[in-house]
Amino acid sequence: MNYQAILxxxxxxxxPLFGEGKVADYIPALANVNPNQFSISLQMFxxxxxGVGEVNKKFSIQSISKxxxxxxxxxxxxxxxxxxxxxxPSGNPFNxxxxxxxxxxxxxxxxxxxxxxxxxxxxxSIYKDNTFNQILEFIRTVANDDTINFxxxxxxxxxxxxxxxxxxxxxxxxxxxxxxxxxDVIETYFKQCSIMMSPAQLARSVLFLANxxxxxxxxxTILTESKAKRxxxxxxxxxxxxxxxxxxxxxxxxxxxxxxxxxxxxxxxxMAICVYSPRLNSQGNSLIGTxxxxxxxxxxxxxxx
Ligand code: DON
Numbered sequence: 001m002n003y004q005a006i007l008x009x010x011x012x013x014x015x016p017l018f019g020e021g022k023v024a025d026y027i028p029a030l031a032n033v034n035p036n037q038f039s040i041s042l043q044m045f046x047x048x049x050x051g052v053g054e055v056n057k058k059f060s061i062q063s064i065s066k067x068x069x070x071x072x073x074x075x076x077x078x079x080x081x082x083x084x085x086x087x088x089p090s091g092n093p094f095n096x097x098x099x100x101x102x103x104x105x106x107x108x109x110x111x112x113x114x115x116x117x118x119x120x121x122x123x124x125s126i127y128k129d130n131t132f133n134q135i136l137e138f139i140r141t142v143a144n145d146d147t148i149n150f151x152x153x154x155x156x157x158x159x160x161x162x163x164x165x166x167x168x169x170x171x172x173x174x175x176x177x178x179x180x181x182x183x184d185v186i187e188t189y190f191k192q193c194s195i196m197m198s199p200a201q202l203a204r205s206v207l208f209l210a211n212x213x214x215x216x217x218x219x220x221t222i223l224t225e226s227k228a229k230r231x232x233x234x235x236x237x238x239x240x241x242x243x244x245x246x247x248x249x250x251x252x253x254x255x256x257x258x259x260x261x262x263x264x265x266x267x268x269x270x271m272a273i274c275v276y277s278p279r280l281n282s283q284g285n286s287l288i289g290t291x292x293x294x295x296x297x298x299x300x301x302x303x304x305x
Pocket of ligand 1: 063094190258259284
């Protein structure tokens with residue numbers, strides 16, 4: 001299959017969509033990007049890659065970071081973790097508070113904000129003051145790239161404006177499902193969201209999920225086959241919040257989005273993909289990114305269904 005030609009075709013076909021959707025601005029520093037960007041990177045198991053647009057330009061990974069923190073926590077705690085965070089779709093927006101109250105502070109899954117905050121808390125219990133460094137090191141390992149770092153301005157912007165997340169963490173704490181100091185946990189969570197990566201780095205860094213937990217580029221085992229399966233199934237059912245059904249229906253791949261405009265997706269046993277375009281749809285997922293992935297699986301037949 002001529003992947004490069006297919007990506008170039010997609011790049012032409014999404015052109016009429018530029019202008020639709022809106023860049024996230026509830027974290028003010030995220031609004032400072034050029035809204036009309038589009039790039040897509042494909043990373044194959046043998047190290048070859050294909051791409052269009054600026055595949056080495058970094059952006060804020062935001063909720064895509066939840067895949068990495070959940071991987072770390074699941075590796076450490078195993079199924080014990082599910083006592084504190086579930087594995088069912090929420091059917092609600094990523095930052096919703098409502099369900100959390102009547103479900104006693106146990107978030108539905110690790111990919112909504114509430115679940116990622118509990119996951120961050122579980123990591124603070126292990127790594128204490130060194131938690132963010134451990135998260136960053138883990139991401140550098142899976143991406144095989146020591147240059148990855150976070151963005152101070154985006155981190156501080158969310159510290160100052162992340163009112164919803166402060167509400168969420170306080171509510172969860174009131175139910176006894178946050179074990180550490182609120183400030184330590186929320187800072188870890190905001191920092192992980194402000195990590196900057198390029199589409200090429202992100203595609204490489206989720207390759208282990210396409211290959212039963214083993215990074216095919218380095219042969220390093222990141223997690224067991226069974227845990228890799230669980231993370232992929234969560235990406236499919238919960239990776240796009242209340243648009244997860246729509247994403248599975250149209251794209252048909254496990255994927256995870258972030259309000260920075262990125263989406264990672266994996267084609268089991270074949271490749272990992274990252275698409276970037278910062279204008280979002282009403283559920284907070286990249287509008288053109290979703291469309292581009294839909295075109296990709298339609299043109300290649302490479303959905304899991
Ligand atoms: O906590 C927040 O609201 C952001 N740091 C991350 C949210 C996010 O990326 C949702 N994704 N589509």
